Amino acid sequence: MKTVSFTLNGIVQHWEVTDGETLLTSLRREGYFGVKFGGCEKGECGACTVLLDGKPINSCSLLTVQVDGRNVQTIEGMGEHPDQGWKKTAGLHPIQKALVESGAIQCGYCTPAFALAAKALLEKNQNPSEEEVREAIGGILCRCTGYLKPVQAILKAASNLRGEEDEQDWVEELGLPLPLDWPSGADEPPSAGSESGSPERLTLTRRKVYMPRMFVTPEVRQKTLSRIGKPELKVDAIKLVQGKPAFAADMEKRGMLIAKVLHSPVAHARIKHIDLSKARALPGVAAVLCYKDIPRVVYSTAGQSDPIPGPLDTFSLDSKVRFVGDRVAFVAAETEEIAEQALKLIEVEYEPLPAILDAREAMLPGAPVIHDEPEYVNFGESNPQKNLAAQIHIDIGDVEKGFQEADRIYEAEYVVPKVQQAHIEPHVVVTYWDEDDRLVIRTSTQVPFHVRRILAPVLGLPVKRIRVIKPRIGGGFGGKQEVLIEDVAAHLTIATGRPVMYEYTREEEFIAARSRHPMRIRMKTGVKLDGTITANEMRVLSDTGAYGCHGLTVTGNTGHKSMALYVGDGPYRKSPNIRFYADIVYTNKPPSGAYRGYGVPQGFWPLERHMERISRDLGLDPIAFRLKNAIREGELHPFSTAWSEGREPRPEIIQTVGLEECVRQGKAIIGWDQKFGNPEWHIVPGKPHLRRGIGVALVMQGTAIPYLDMGGASIKMNDDGSFNLLVGATDLGTGSDTVLAQMAAEVLGTPVEDIIVYSSDTDFTPFDKGAYASSTTYISGAAVVKAAEEVAEKIKKRAARMLKERQPGIQVSPEEILLEDRKAIAPSGEYVTLEQVALNALHHTDQEQIMGIGSYYSPVSPPPFAAQFAEVTVDVETGQITVDRLVMAVDSGVIVNPVTASGQIEGGMTQALGYAVCEEMVYDQHGRARERDLVDYHIFRANEMPQLETVFVQTYEPSHPFGVKAVAEIPMDGVAPAVGNAVLDACGADVFENPITPERLWRALKEKQSAAN
């Protein structure tokens, strides 16, 4: 041990530390939870950024002893809540304020790092360029935002620190002009901090916020709403920007043990012999468990509603391992170091079995059977003897007849890779017994209620003795729609009686977590010479890896969403011919699972590359060809009568399709007409090896799962007229808590700050299926509206009575009362405040708790639509692609919060950009992963981003009280094919497999050249 003396946030500290301890470990142990753990080994994520002598560094890769005599700053020293009762503070730092006001915070996990990096920059340079800002935060990975809003925030902070107002021309310089139209008709976007004037309101500043472009349909324009459509501050932004202990790992518990898992080094084997004795004997080890020590309960880790639409094929621990990274044993120890030492002491003898590492071999005769366990529970067509986890056969119309009627048939095979969600907060869970001997699971999950239900039998506990708490989540993107690690900590807590924390390293994220299903997809399309699609067929081979979690439903969506877009024209429009067949097979690779988009990005890569190739071959305009065949308003969703996730399919008419307007808006922004087909634009002057290209993809998604997804909400009124909104919905950084609060505020006539949102805790909040399937705004939002309407009704009744009591003789009925500006207002203008109503209800007359509860499930899944555009520059000698610009025009119905919604689009496009050019998970001949960190698995950094632009085309979806559709997943769908099509436009080379790596393109260029010769 050494004593280290250093200055931390201006205060001299003397800490006792071990020589090998990192600064990150020391800081978090001392309660500086604003310094985050990203699980990385090479300092690539930057979540742990602190300032060392004023410069940003990674505290994970610095020994604490190295800071002796130096100056360290963390987010805890930067700013604090502006209003702390009688104590007045300086408030947030201007950089923190700018991050909050600009909507730069999504999950907030990397926000403290951004704030500190910006501080270091602005202390040196108060007038940085955008490029300099991007360079300054280039060491911090963010998977949510696409960096646009953090960059805007830092530029805004710089201008504020210089004492300048946010100028309009500065906004334009950033390429983000004001909305095309704004519902209120105002010239400027509304400033969220100025509407109430209430002194207690958490007003940061009167702000200007960078709004996405908005196109508003007449239906939307007619609606006069006060909270919906406004760029309200994110309800959790203030705590996240201060780095408050809001995440699962940000807690201390006396006697907490650290868990580690021994992962299999082989792809397929039986455990012949396992000896835990040496590990158990190691001082500091509290428990070591293998398959012999816990009950053998078969289950599925897929976080889905009951019954899970997939096979039950997983055990917490098994005597067989099925992929490199599969679980062999669990350890709980006093420290991480001891736990790691214990792992090394576990002796395992494996009996190797032949492995399947290529999905094409899974169903060959004689292939090794991966799931030969007798407990296996089939679902649907699954057949473990054939390594078949699921199978789908959908025929709509008469496909063969459609092919016969075609003038041309186009066939091609496309390949999409396995990719990682790469949320910056790794999977993390803490478990402990509470004072009532109930097991508490505090976990970073998208599905707290599914965690409780699914784990109960695995742990041998009834549901009622498990409480799942979901704190803030540092990104999930589907990766946390899996009951992935909660059982590890829970088993160890049961074994030891002590609290246990288990947190994945980044390597574990790559070798042991879930990822997007890789697929091999064969397209066959019949087309008439005028461009009418007569039949469209997609055949998929989907690799679910070693376990079948989400295998059926993900792959079902591959067809359900993408193949529904093009129904054909003329008579085919009424009776489309569509075929979708899929085999979902087991292999000895890490399991696939849910990843934002949920199978749909896999469908749109082949579909939209195929459409582009067909239109070019037929000499048709690629956009006109697509629109000619695309589904239209009032038409039947062709798959709605053929397939649904876990429920009987029922016919569904699509009510709103803003696709044509999306195309019009997107084309105008990117300058399609000036660039497409213009030979001069494709040339880069003075650089003959470079070629420019422009591409498009049209896409659609879904909004929730009809007849299945259910969300609940409850609202209660407090003495001061504020409300507690309790939702089971899980905000994983998307801003869903904020939009739910906006909906409640709209109904209750109150500012958003008066809605205190709590999500989610299985003991306190109503059930919600969780955050997936683009459902929260739509499903949970409708539940919130129902609950709020119940509360509003009670408020109005009481207000009418209070008004009559105050002024006998006045005629007022509850139905006439308007809730607005924290008041219940009669048509005469007489009013009582909500605070008066609350005090009356709670203390004065006929006392009651004014509260409401609502739940909602939907009979429909209204699809959002989008037109995605991309511009690229291609080096035709090396195959290097530079994506210069992405423009997405989205019909997501009414946009509840334009800033959080555009953040979703920007972040989604950025993830999808990785799918287009750099992200993939590759395995060697032994099933070992090539990618084990965020260096080899490269995700985009701030200083290499293309220009991102978003336009919302607001239709009014009649099935929702506020006309909303989903926004979260659709940005994942179109970028890769749009980039692929832009590459084709640039250089004529067709790449059938994404990501389009330099060598893949170089080979395609060579093929094109040899074909030409």
Place this chain on the structure above:
Amino acid sequence: MIREYYRPKTALEAELLFSAGDKKFVPLGGGSALSRSKQEDLCVVDLRDLGLNRIEVIGHKAIIGATVTLQQLLEFDPIPLVLKDVIRKSATLNLRNQATVGGYLVSADGRSPLAIAMMAMDAVLIWHPNQQPQSIGDWFSLRQPRGFWINAIQLNLNLDVDYEQVSRTPMDQPILAISVARWPSGRIRVAAGGFGNAPLLVLDGPEDSGVLEAVKNALSDSGDEWASAEYRQAVGQVFVRRILDKSASSDQSK
């Protein structure tokens, strides 16, 4: 795992540690690579107080102290602009603020851009004690220290250096990188990277004839899980041609 940490105030104090012989002492630069070493029972000697964080220019040579950070080097005006861009590609700002040039070279592999450029520039490592010089090529081929720690890196500034890389995104690791250094004498030195455990010396000769063939030959065995040798050979030749063309047109404009 680091068991012991020492921060000597003088070179003599540090020498005594390294001479002790009973433990495995390893020099510690910024800590960006070594701080989480999984090696058993490591004792690290922090060189921070030894005054090695300065850059001096003597004649045409820059003497870069081993504990100069990558960011310090980037901000050092006399170094060529190309090298600044290469440093940016080598590490993010957070890591550049922390990683030292000495530590970077010790832990570099074939995908380390600055190491590739320094290989082309024929950098020399100066070891302590005795100021033992070691060419960067020797270091990467043998990885045999010539002393207890690197005192400085000597870089010739009287040359033209250029660098090209292909990668999946602008800030990604190189799949292939080529760096070419040309001395006023006509000497040319070409290094390649983007694969393997160390940058590869392609050519060191008095002139550029045969350089395309040399690149092709040097990359004939470069195939790995990231790219085929065929691809690297082809692109390597493209890069060398581009760099030489650029250099020729720059010569003409002079």
